[in-house]
Amino acid sequence: MPAYRLLFALVLRRIDPERAHRLAFGLIRGVARVPGLRAAVRARLAPAHPDLRVRALGLEMPGPFGLAAGFDKNATGIAGLAMLGFDHVEVGTVTAHPQPGNPRPRLFRLTRDRALLNRMGFNNDGAAAVAPRLARRPPGVLVGVNIGKTKAVPDSEAIADYVASTRRLARHADYLVVNVSSPNTPGLRDLQATGRLRPLLTAVRDAAGPVPLLVKIAPDLADEDVDAVADLAVELGLDGVIATNTTIAREGLATPPEAVSALGAGGLSGAPLAERALQVLRRLYARVGDRVTLIGVGGVETAEDAWQRILAGATLVQGYSGFVYAGAAWPRAIHRGLAERLAASPYATLADAVGAGTRAEHADGNTGGSTSGNTSGKEAS
Known part of the structure; x- marks a missing residue:
């Protein structure tokens, strides 16, 4: 990825982040529309790693x-x-009604921290527009759909909106x-309180039927609230x-x-989030074990980061900010590094x-240490 890092340093970092996103995403979509080119890129960037296949949420996935x-x-x-090699793609956040999101500028880079700050505000086309696109999605691609509350909908109608x-x-x-x-979205995080979250999740569960249902939580929750969720x-x-x-x-x-x-208000993502996100993940796994599938996200930049999430209790791992800083070859580097770490580990x-790692910590009576396991210590390249 050295070539991308040079491109980022010389060109992309000088472009407004939201405009750079549109340009890069447009290029990705354009390449994918040409079957021969799409196949060539996929062969280059998404080689199979059979040892990384995983079953999660009742689904067979090519990797985590x-x-x-x-x-x-x-x-x-x-x-x-x-x-590009992502094993699954989570789209959204989608709201019941289309909305433009917050005023621009609303996306910022903190390059010294390898981080992003955003206050996008769930800008999206709305569920009615997104649904037919999902219906036409290519076969063989695993897709999660992330849903949120429409900003204009009062809190008293949040459940109906979801x-x-x-x-x-x-x-x-x-x-x-x-x-x-x-x-x-003003007031959204208040829905994480279990008294409000229980009826919301129950209603969505009933409406979703057999589709696997997950909830996404904030790193800023107090430990006792993480336990409650x-x-x-x-x-x-x-x-x-x-x-x-x-x-x-x-x-x-x-x-x-x-x-x-x-820069103002907004949510911070990227490297500075890594340690707290990992702490929350460990706490969740210590509480739920294998009864609930955990997805680790937040500050994942390298294969080592992804490996630590797995040792901490994540069956699946996700990233976003790392994509901005590492470029199109990033999924390939993560996969290669994970395969190396698995091969060097004691795990079949x-x-x-x-x-x-979390189980070992608790067996040793240590709840605050590293979950390093047996790793190579190399970062993805």
């Missing part, structure tokens, strides 16, 4: 690494993203995610929990505080590695 929600908000580029999206979208999804953790997931028989969304914390950044403050399969 997927693209997190936020990149393809409207399900317009699924084929192109699969072409249910409306579910009824339009669930039939076209391999799994469905209830997003109650974005910091960019974990217990609720088990109680309701949810299929999974995604840990975590972006953070409103700003501690420990290399970017000067005054520069960060000047990736499933055997899931949660092994």
Whole structure:
């Protein structure tokens, strides 16, 4: 990926982040529309790693690494993203009604921290427009659909709003995610309180039918609230929990505080989120074990990061900000590094590695240490 890093440093970082996203995503979609070119790119960037195959959420997946929600908000580029080697693609966040999102500028790079700050505000075309695109998605690509609350809908009607999206979208999804953790829709995170989350998830569960249902939580939850969500997931028989969304914390950044403050409100993603996201994941796994599928996301940049998520308890791993900083070859590097780490580990399969570090910690009576396991210590390249 050195060539991409040079391109980023010389060109892309000088372009408004949202415009750069549109240009890059447009190029990905354009390449994917040419069958021969799409096949050639896929052969180059998405070689099979049979040892990384995983079963999760009742689905057979070619590997554990997927693209997190936020990149393809409207399900317009699924084929192109699969072409690059993502094992699954989570689209959205989609709301029941179309909405433009927050005023621009609303997406910012913190390059010294390898991070992004966004206050996009669930800009999307709405469930009615996204549903037919999902219905036409290419076969063989696993797609999750992330749904959120329409900003204009009052809190008292939030459940009905989520249910409306579910009824339009669930039939076209391999799994469905209830997003109650974005910091960019006023009041949304209040829905993470179990008293409000229980009726919401129950209603969505009824509307989704047999489609696997997950909830995505914030890294800013207190530990006892993480435990409460974990217990609720088990109680309701949810299929999974995604840990975590972006953070409103700003501690420990290399970017000067005054520069960060000047950017305004929003959710921070990327490298600074990694440690807290990993802590939440470990806590969830210690609470639910294998009863609920966990997806680790937040600060995943390298194969080592992904491996640590697996050892901590994640069956699946996702990334987004790392894609911005590493480019199109990023999924290939993650897969190659994971295959190397699995081969060098004491685990026969990736499933055997899931949660092994957290289990070892608890067996040793240590709840705060590393889940390093037996790793090579190399970063993905």
